[in-house]
Amino acid sequence: MLKAGTHRILGTMSGTSLDGVDAAVLITDGVDIAGFGETAYRAYTGEERAVLRAALGAWPGDPRADAAAEIVELAHAQLCAQFDAIELVGFHGQTLAHEPGGRGTHQVGSGEVLAQALGWPVISDFRTADVRLGGQGAPLAPFFHHALARHIGAKGPTVFLNLGGVANVTWCDPGIAKPEHACLAFDCGPGNAPMDDVMRIRRGLARDEDGALAAQGTPDAALLDSFVNHAFFRRIPPKSLDRAAPAPDVSALNDADALATLAAATAAGVALAFEHFPKPPVRLLVCGGGRHNATLMTMIAAGCDCPVAPVESVSLDGDMIEAQAFAYLAARVAQGLPTSAPGTTGVAAPVGGGTLNHP
Structure with missing residues (x-):
């Protein structure tokens, strides 16, 4: 669909934290990164967030999913309209339900509606093909992480940790040119969601800014001991989670101890991930909103051997890597290149996901 050479592609991402929509332009040919x-x-309003949260777990045909789709399409159309000279859009949509090996995966937001609204071709539905062929459908950013490692001139195995x-x-x-032969990727445990839920439910706030409240607490050792023995951590990757990832039950703890325990659980999940890496990494680079939580970052650093x-x-x-990733994946789809592989999602063979929607 795209001619050979680099192109100006817009990627979008609305993640499980339900905070809003990121959009970013990437200059790429689907192999190398030429520029950013x-x-x-665009933040979701409190009312929009409530509708999206109520729709979590909904499958196609559920009225809650329809209501969420309208919000997702409107927010993306408003945000993407701020850009110009775009040749292609990579539109992830909003994940409401994810059951690889079961009912499949469900992202709301129509690529066709967005293409008509913007007048640009839109590639959407990146996960379904992977799940249909036996993959986990997640994570999908690894091929982009590999391109980033090459772009920054990394000298050895590098780990990207996304804290969404x-x-x-x-x-x-x-050092390996093709990402389908160079990557191992998997969900490693809870991220920000359990901590954000505690703040929202108990204090009416979106998050624990800078991890300030967690810093005042003490992790509960018994809860963490039980948590790290969860069967998920011993499963051989690739493997994926939805927003209901395993997390300690902190309902009996005070606010500070609850947040400290949940931060420690996230850090423990990261540390346990090292058991699965083919070779020790030379460094771990953190993206996503969780990198702003100083308490969490300190705990992660204490548990890592790099x-x-x-x-x-x-x-x-770090705020835009996920959006940039879907621009990169859109370029790969347009060029007929794979977007996932056995080492990233567990799919049987490298596969290119995504559906092209013309305006």
Whole structure:
């Protein structure tokens, strides 16, 4: 669909934290990164967030999913309209339900509706093909992480940790040219979602800013001992979670101890991920909203056997990597290149997902 060479592609992401929509321009040919363009963010309102939260777990045909789809399409159309000279859009939509090996995966937001609204071709529905062929359908950013490792000139195996609602890792070897042979990726445990839920339910706030309240608490050792023995952590990757990832039951703890325990659980999930990496990484780079939680970052660094730093340390934008990833994946779909592989989702063979919607 795209001619050979680099193109100006817009990627979008609305994650499990339900905070809003990220959009970012990437200049790429679907293999190498030639440059980064403008970025923008559109927060969901409290009312919109409530509708989306109520729709979590809904499958096609559920009126809650229809209501959520309208919000997702409107928010994306409003945000994407701020950009110009776009050749293609990679539109992830909003995941409401994810059951690989069961009912499948469900992202709301019509690529066709967005293409008509914007007048640009839109690639959407990135996960279904992978799940249909036996994959987990997640995570999907690993091929982009591999391209980033090559772009920054990484000298050895590098891990990207994304701290969204769920935490996931990509181990990649930039010395291997093709990402389908160079990546191992998997969800490694809870991310921000349990901590955000505690703050929302108990204090009416969106998050624990900078991990300030968690810093005042003490992790509950008994809860953490039980947590790290969860069968999920011993399963061989690839493996994926939805927003209902395993997490300690902190209902009996005070606010500070609850947040400290949940942060420690996320850090423990990251540390346990190292058991599955093919070779020790030379460093771990953190993206996603959780990197702003200083308490969480300190706990993660204490549990890792390599240097840990936010991706800003290598001049990347940690808030926009997921959106940029879907721009990159859209370019790969347009070029007929795979977007996932056995090492990233467990799919039987490398597969290209995504559906092209013309305006």
